[in-house]
Amino acid sequence: MHKKRIAFAGLVAVAAMGFTACASGGNAADGGKTTIVWNMWAGDTASEQKLKDQMAVAQKLVGDDITIELQTAPWADYFTKLNTNMASGKVACVTGMNGQRLAGYTEVFDELTDDDLATMGISRDAYNPGALSVMENSGKLYGLPYDTAAMLLFYNADLFAKAGAPVPTNDWTIDDFEKAASEITAKAGAKGFAVSVDEFQWLSLPMAETGLQPVDDSGALDLTNPSFVEAATRYGDLVTKLGVSDAVPSASDSAWTTTQFENGKAAMIIEGTWMASTLTGPDLGFSAGAVRIPRGGEGAYGVALGSGYGIAANCENKDAALKVLGALSSPDVQSVIAQQGGYPAQLASQPEFFTSLPDATRDNLTQAFTAAFEGAVSQRVTDQWTQVATAMPNELVSVYTGQATMSSVLDGLEQRFGK
Amino acid sequence: MTKGHRMVTESSIAPRRRRNTIEMRERRQALGFITPAVLGLAVFTVLPVGLAIVMSLFDWPIFGKRAFVGFDNYVTLLTSSPEFWPALRNSAVFTLLYVPLNLVVALGLSLLLGPRIRGRAVFRVLFFIPVVTPIVASALIWRLVLQPDGLLNGVTVSLFGWELPNFLVDQNWAMIAVVAMSVWAGMGYNMLVLTAALEQVPTSVVEAAQIDGARGIRLIVQVLIPLISPAIFFAAVMTIISSMQVFAQPQLLTGGGPGTSTVPLVMFIYNTGFKFQDLGLAAAGAWILFVIIIGITALQFRAQKRWVHYEH
Numbered sequence: 126m127h128k129k130r131i132a133f134a135g136l137v138a139v140a141a142m143g144f145t146a147c148a149s150g151g152n153a154a155d156g157g158k159t160t161i162v163w164n165m166w167a168g169d170t171a172s173e174q175k176l177k178d179q180m181a182v183a184q185k186l187v188g189d190d191i192t193i194e195l196q197t198a199p200w201a202d203y204f205t206k207l208n209t210n211m212a213s214g215k216v217a218c219v220t221g222m223n224g225q226r227l228a229g230y231t232e233v234f235d236e237l238t239d240d241d242l243a244t245m246g247i248s249r250d251a252y253n254p255g256a257l258s259v260m261e262n263s264g265k266l267y268g269l270p271y272d273t274a275a276m277l278l279f280y281n282a283d284l285f286a287k288a289g290a291p292v293p294t295n296d297w298t299i300d301d302f303e304k305a306a307s308e309i310t311a312k313a314g315a316k317g318f319a320v321s322v323d324e325f326q327w328l329s330l331p332m333a334e335t336g337l338q339p340v341d342d343s344g345a346l347d348l349t350n351p352s353f354v355e356a357a358t359r360y361g362d363l364v365t366k367l368g369v370s371d372a373v374p375s376a377s378d379s380a381w382t383t384t385q386f387e388n389g390k391a392a393m394i395i396e397g398t399w400m401a402s403t404l405t406g407p408d409l410g411f412s413a414g415a416v417r418i419p420r421g422g423e424g425a426y427g428v429a430l431g432s433g434y435g436i437a438a439n440c441e442n443k444d445a446a447l448k449v450l451g452a453l454s455s456p457d458v459q460s461v462i463a464q465q466g467g468y469p470a471q472l473a474s475q476p477e478f479f480t481s482l483p484d485a486t487r488d489n490l491t492q493a494f495t496a497a498f499e500g501a502v503s504q505r506v507t508d509q510w511t512q513v514a515t516a517m518p519n520e521l522v523s524v525y526t527g528q529a530t531m532s533s534v535l536d537g538l539e540q541r542f543g544k
Numbered sequence: 545m546t547k548g549h550r551m552v553t554e555s556s557i558a559p560r561r562r563r564n565t566i567e568m569r570e571r572r573q574a575l576g577f578i579t580p581a582v583l584g585l586a587v588f589t590v591l592p593v594g595l596a597i598v599m600s601l602f603d604w605p606i607f608g609k610r611a612f613v614g615f616d617n618y619v620t621l622l623t624s625s626p627e628f629w630p631a632l633r634n635s636a637v638f639t640l641l642y643v644p645l646n647l648v649v650a651l652g653l654s655l656l657l658g659p660r661i662r663g664r665a666v667f668r669v670l671f672f673i674p675v676v677t678p679i680v681a682s683a684l685i686w687r688l689v690l691q692p693d694g695l696l697n698g699v700t701v702s703l704f705g706w707e708l709p710n711f712l713v714d715q716n717w718a719m720i721a722v723v724a725m726s727v728w729a730g731m732g733y734n735m736l737v738l739t740a741a742l743e744q745v746p747t748s749v750v751e752a753a754q755i756d757g758a759r760g761i762r763l764i765v766q767v768l769i770p771l772i773s774p775a776i777f778f779a780a781v782m783t784i785i786s787s788m789q790v791f792a793q794p795q796l797l798t799g800g801g802p803g804t805s806t807v808p809l810v811m812f813i814y815n816t817g818f819k820f821q822d823l824g825l826a827a828a829g830a831w832i833l834f835v836i837i838i839g840i841t842a843l844q845f846r847a848q849k850r851w852v853h854y855e856h
Contacts, residue, residue: 205818211607212823229821232607374691375712377799512820519801522713528802541626 159445160192163434163453164210164217166203173197175465182461183452191445193219193452201379204511207233218440219449222268223432224259225324228508234267234435235443244444245269245451251471258503259431268435269454270470271462274397275427275497276329278302278419279404281315282412284392288312293393293416295496299334299359302393302419306369309392317369319391320360320525321382322518325430325504329395331356332428334421339513340505346513346543348535356421358531361524372525376518397430398494402466405486414489417496427501431470468494509542516541596827604824606817617828628829630804631812634719635833638808639787641723642730646783647776649727650734654742655764657735668739672732679729683796686725687712690797712798718806722794729793730786734779741775742768773852781844788837809833 163180167173173195180193187193196217198206204226210216216233242249247269249257260268278293285292288309293302306317321327332338334356341347348354364370370391373381385391386404389411395418396404405413418427434453436446452458459474464481479491507513516538523529600618603611621628653671657664674682689695690711700706711721745768753767769776791810794800800807807815809829817826 208606208818208821211821371692372710372713374693374710375687375798376801377796378687378691515815515819519799519803519807523715523802526710526713526802528715 158190158192159442160194161219161442161445161449162194162196162217163219163221163449164196164198164207165221165434166200167197168199168201175467178465179453179458179461182457183449183455186452186455186457187445187448191448193449214439216437216439218437218442218446219434219453220437221432222260222435224270224430225504225506225514226511227260227262227267228506229511231262231265231267233437235438235440237266237268237436241447244447245454247451247454251456251473253472255429255503256431256470259429260433260435268433269450270431270433271454271459272399272431272433272467273470273498274399274430274432274468275494275501276325276395276397276418276430277401277415277493277497278417279386279394279396279400279413279415281386281389281392282414284309284313284315284389284411287314288392292414293419295417295492297416297419299330299419299421303363303367303369306363306393307367310367310369313392315389316371316385316391318363318393319382319385320364320370320373321395322373322376322521323379323382324514324517325397325428326382326395327360327517327521329418329428330360333418333426334359334423336421336423336426338428338505340507340510342505344505344507346507346509346539348539348543354532354535357535361521361531364525365527373518373522376522379518398468398497401468401490401494402482405490407483407485414486415493417493425496425500427497427499428504429498429501430504433470507542513538513542596830599824600827600831602824604822604827606821606823610824613824617825618832620825621828621832625825627804627807627812631807631809632832632836634805634807635788635790635809637719638723638726638790639784641719642726642787642790643780643783645723645727646730646734646787647779649731650779651738651769651776653731653735654738655768657739658742668736671735674729675732677729679792680796682729683725683793686721686728687797690721713802715802715805718798718802722790722797722806725797726787726790726793730783734783737775737779738772741772745771770853774854777844777848777852781841784840784844785837788833788840 165176167176176195176197180195184193203221207216207220207230211233220233222230222234252270253273256270256273257266259270259273260266278297280293282292285305288305289312290305290308293305302318309315309317328339331353335350335352337347337350337353337356339346339348339353341350364372371385375381382391382394383396383400383404386394386396387409394404401415405415417425420426434450436443436450440446454471456471456474459469459471460477462469463474463478466478466481468478469475479487479494482490520529520534520538524531524534601612601614603613603616657667657671661667687694691697692708692710697708700708709717711717749771750763750767753763758767789810790808791814794806794808795811798806800811810833813826813829813833816829817823
């Protein structure tokens, strides 16, 4: 009996050791020094280096008593990792969050109060009116945006020249866009456009045409609005009827669209402003530019997107986390972001983005950014948006191959996730 | 009782005691050796499995309050989840296509690479390479081969002018593409198992069958297959279990599309738990999968009495 008791006690002790090891949080204090973990997405070494450069500046601002520790995961895995961290109660004190995903993660973050902003030394006036809304939900602020983004139409000027077509302008209409795409497809030995399966990369054109978002003013999913369905069908027709784009070869190949552009196989794509440096850079091997999303019948329409950082609700050292968040959101780090090709969230740092652009693309991108953000409205999402965005690529590939209609796909998504 | 008699009795008891002492010591040593493994199994397998049962009875969001809901998660999955039955159907279709193909290809390869083939060890290594190649690398290569501007379509267009279907986004072809890639990636393992079994077949038995007139297909079907039936049974059981758990190939090749046509049960569980944050529903799905696998395996063990021949 005695032996059994000892064996049981041993088992409990070993199990307890295991659980204790699992339960260590994302921050630790050691000899008066605190480590604050900063979790953010980065898909490659270059992206991670950019974050490290930002961290180096933030580290100087917070001083030696706090050590910032960067943890990254690629975008495609970031939210899975975050979910796993949430399940084990180990969300990093400073956690990156995308505005479109915030609705499903509000419980993860502490609300940022005006006192918190004061502690961080951050003023609401530092941002454009409405710019903080990308990190807001139900009127509560859950983080500070580090960038502001909108969607742009990127174009390969060499293919336009080859087809003898005039390059896009910021006043282009969707009719102009379709006409040019057809001309290039016919004359330049490349497709005029590359469609996408990613949410805002494909939604932008139907949104621009109708002035509608897939989520209505009340916050409900509105994919089956007849005008929106018609505009979305026109987008799918770029593959099935006009033939100005190839079909996306696999729902799991989300990089296909940019690869088509970078390889010179497609003359135009729609991507976010965060890709501006890459998609107009000197490494492409051709001359590239960007303009705002073409106008529809309702006039120019664009949506402001963005990402930011929040403080985890389970953070044990909120004061230190506030210091780190304040440093990461400071003008100094915003300046680094601008120099790295990101469009900073704070107004004062935005001109620096344009001055740091290469001479060859500065004027073009400055005009495109200015036009894209002019009158841009906040993006709206539902609590189920992650599910919608996850299901979209699988459904859209059927539209591009002509095996399903855009109408049936949007109706199906509405049925599944609209309740 | 004489003195001599007592001595004989004591001397026969002493070795027995010694034997018992040695046995006790060996038992303790064995217990010592096995304890770390048992503890590992308890902490990392039994405990999570037990927790998964508990989890499946709760509304268990990834973050926030949990509530006991009894069997509601199971009822939801079986009656009102729009994705559960298609996922189960996809797993069943995959298994029905993949397992027979895998076994036929593996058996064919192991017969082809018989003792008369020179350098057969090299061929075995070549066919085994896909098994040890990371599935991500294999899937990416297959995606490049199968896509419209990929290798396969390029060859058929340039040689015959044939435009092949867009395999990975075609309702009729996507699952076949996933199965084909899976057979390529998994055939080497069963090939090795069946090759080992074939090499154990006594030459005298094969020669006797040949003298009796058994040749070609008849020799394979009536002599060799019955002789290696335990190995085929083992391969069938393991392959069915792994095919019911397929995840990586459809995730990487098709992303589960088009629509939900290549979403298997494990991808449904993964999405439900780690993308849509409903761990209770995901745990219930995992337990349904567990019951299905156990049920199929039990049926196979029952059915083996009719076709598996063991040498006694």
